[in-house]
Amino acid sequence: MKKQLTDxxxxxxxxxxxxxxxMLWVTQPTDDLDNHWDSILQAYPGLAPITQExxxxxxxxxxxxxxxxxxxxxxxxxxxxxxxxxINKPVRKIRLxxxxxxxxxxxxxxxxxxxxxxxxxxxxxxxxxxxxxxxxLPDGSLVTLNANSNIRYNKxxxxxxxxxxxxxxxxxxxxxxxxxxxxxxxxxxxxVHTGSLDVEVLGTSFNVNDRxxxxxxxxLEGKVSLGLNTSQEKPIIMAPGDIVEYTGGxxxxxPVNVVEYSSWKDGKLYFRDVPVAxxxxxxxDIYGYKVKVDDPEILKxxxxxxxxxxxxxxxxxxxxxxxxxxxxxxHDSHELIIKSN
Amino acid sequence: xxxLDPNSGETEKLHWHSFKxxxxxxxxxxxxxxxxxxxxxxxxxxxxKDLIKECxxxxxxxxxxxxxxxxxxxxIKNYLYKSFRNxxxxxxxxxxxxxxxxxIENYDFNVSLNIEDALxxxxxxxxxxxxxxxxxxxxxxxxxEAIFLRFYEQLSYEEIAEVMGITVKASYKIMARSLxxxxxxxxxxxxxxxxxxxYMKLLN
Numbered sequence: 108m109k110k111q112l113t114d115x116x117x118x119x120x121x122x123x124x125x126x127x128x129x130m131l132w133v134t135q136p137t138d139d140l141d142n143h144w145d146s147i148l149q150a151y152p153g154l155a156p157i158t159q160e161x162x163x164x165x166x167x168x169x170x171x172x173x174x175x176x177x178x179x180x181x182x183x184x185x186x187x188x189x190x191x192x193x194i195n196k197p198v199r200k201i202r203l204x205x206x207x208x209x210x211x212x213x214x215x216x217x218x219x220x221x222x223x224x225x226x227x228x229x230x231x232x233x234x235x236x237x238x239x240x241x242x243x244l245p246d247g248s249l250v251t252l253n254a255n256s257n258i259r260y261n262k263x264x265x266x267x268x269x270x271x272x273x274x275x276x277x278x279x280x281x282x283x284x285x286x287x288x289x290x291x292x293x294x295x296x297x298x299v300h301t302g303s304l305d306v307e308v309l310g311t312s313f314n315v316n317d318r319x320x321x322x323x324x325x326x327l328e329g330k331v332s333l334g335l336n337t338s339q340e341k342p343i344i345m346a347p348g349d350i351v352e353y354t355g356g357x358x359x360x361x362p363v364n365v366v367e368y369s370s371w372k373d374g375k376l377y378f379r380d381v382p383v384a385x386x387x388x389x390x391x392d393i394y395g396y397k398v399k400v401d402d403p404e405i406l407k408x409x410x411x412x413x414x415x416x417x418x419x420x421x422x423x424x425x426x427x428x429x430x431x432x433x434x435x436x437x438h439d440s441h442e443l444i445i446k447s448n
Numbered sequence: 449x450x451x452l453d454p455n456s457g458e459t460e461k462l463h464w465h466s467f468k469x470x471x472x473x474x475x476x477x478x479x480x481x482x483x484x485x486x487x488x489x490x491x492x493x494x495x496x497k498d499l500i501k502e503c504x505x506x507x508x509x510x511x512x513x514x515x516x517x518x519x520x521x522x523x524i525k526n527y528l529y530k531s532f533r534n535x536x537x538x539x540x541x542x543x544x545x546x547x548x549x550x551x552i553e554n555y556d557f558n559v560s561l562n563i564e565d566a567l568x569x570x571x572x573x574x575x576x577x578x579x580x581x582x583x584x585x586x587x588x589x590x591x592x593e594a595i596f597l598r599f600y601e602q603l604s605y606e607e608i609a610e611v612m613g614i615t616v617k618a619s620y621k622i623m624a625r626s627l628x629x630x631x632x633x634x635x636x637x638x639x640x641x642x643x644x645x646x647y648m649k650l651l652n
Contacts, residue, residue: 172488174484175488180480186505328543411578
């Protein structure tokens with residue numbers, strides 16, 4: 108039931124915002140709506156300030172949308188259909204070529220990721236600059252490894268063995284939950300080791316960043332406990348939405364919008380009031396450039412916003428335009444020349 | 449966004465009726481029409497994309513199974529959003545129960561505003577963006593959700609109440625409180641600049 112506003116004499120800002128015709132006039136104006144509202148404003152000039160305010164409020168409410176891409180939408184539909192409308196239809200056999208494709212992709216992964224075994228038991232995966240990689244662990248847990256990062260783990264996880272991985276750089280983990288109540292058994296435990304921290308997990312998704320002597324763990328769902336691997340101090344228990352940073356020998360816990368910390372895995376970056384120097388560190392870590400800045404004042408500025416990091420060139424261009432600077436990669440010397448315009 | 453064709457409500461109802469008699473094409477039509485919006489709505493509750501997809505799947509499988517006993521909701525969209533919301537809250541509560549959280553009223557709703565580049569320079573825009581984002585982030589999950597449903601999904605107060613399972617009066621109250629909060633926390637000038645900014649989309 109959408110109410111039509113009739114009493115324009117005494118209507119309030121909230122009434123206006125709740126009026127469907129007003130909302131449409133602001134968001135999708137047509138000649139008819141323009142005429143309609145112009146005549147109302149002529150008849151009730153007192154309305155002008157709140158129409159302006161209502162318009163501004165409506166227009167400032169542009170939300171980020173999470174997009175279900177066509178492929179995902181199709182896959183999801185196929186799942187639904189297989190459980191509903193096409194329940195009796197025979198399942199189509201996988202064609203041979205798609206198996207070849209899978210094999211080719213696997214070979215590609217082996218080559219580009221530099222996958223190798225040491226003593227046939229341990230797996231190490233190292234990502235090159237500028238490339239992410241998804242890794243499935245022996246228990247089915249999923250890891251997205253950011254560029255210039257590596258993960259190490261045992262090829263097989265025994266029935267009574269703690270699940271352990273070692274991470275350098277940055278990774279997003281989604282851990283299979285094996286603990287179904289009762290006392291926690293060894294194989295239900297999952298521990299992530301970084302340079303200075305041990306992160307213990309019970310089925311959860313979280314982001315680990317271990318670079319430049321600073322380790323940050325951001326928790327999206329579930330529960331993790333986090334302790335220094337050098338001391339016996341009591342570990343910190345994290346709740347969803349927390350981020351814990353370890354820097355300069357200290358652990359600090361603070362609540363943040365943790366989705367921002369793991370958005371890189373979807374090719375997007377959120378910055379909220381981030382010092383530009385930090386973003387340049389990121390260029391160095393992820394793309395492997397050495398950043399050269401002509402004017403150190405640039406480093407002190409701060410940046411907020413959402414940008415796509417899928418394409419290096421577009422990403423640099425976006426930052427350059429936003430800050431009114433120029434960013435020029437020199438591919439021979441691997442330097443990133445940054446100049447203020 | 450919204451379908452402005454005045455007959456579309458009727459077309460939807462026809463599809464709903466034929467879906468209830470077991471018509472697969474109409475069922476798929478409902479999925480095609482609502483899945484993207486549901487996904488976007490769901491993503492505000494949880495950063496776990498697989499969980500959202502799982503809930504969409506469960507929603508559609510459930511309504512298919514119950515199709516002959518399901519009623520004829522006045523607004524199909526509201527009905528789907530409401531059922532979907534319940535599924536998500538139930539699922540996240542279940543997940544968290546494993547780790548000692550069981551308060552279903554205590555949910556997350558995270559929205560980011562999309563501040564596009566415009567005539568204003570980086571630092572100015574940055575300041576406004578931070579202010580607006582901060583003002584929004586200080587709202588409660590309920591307030592954020594009501595604002596999202598009002599401004600993005602363009603639901604009326606009655607519809608917001610229906611989807612969120614609260615009274616119409618409560619939905620007015622939530623909105624009035626959130627709006628006055630935003631008005632008090634942003635200067636007029638900032639709002640004006642934002643308004644200009646939205647007419648220019650240089651990026652993306």
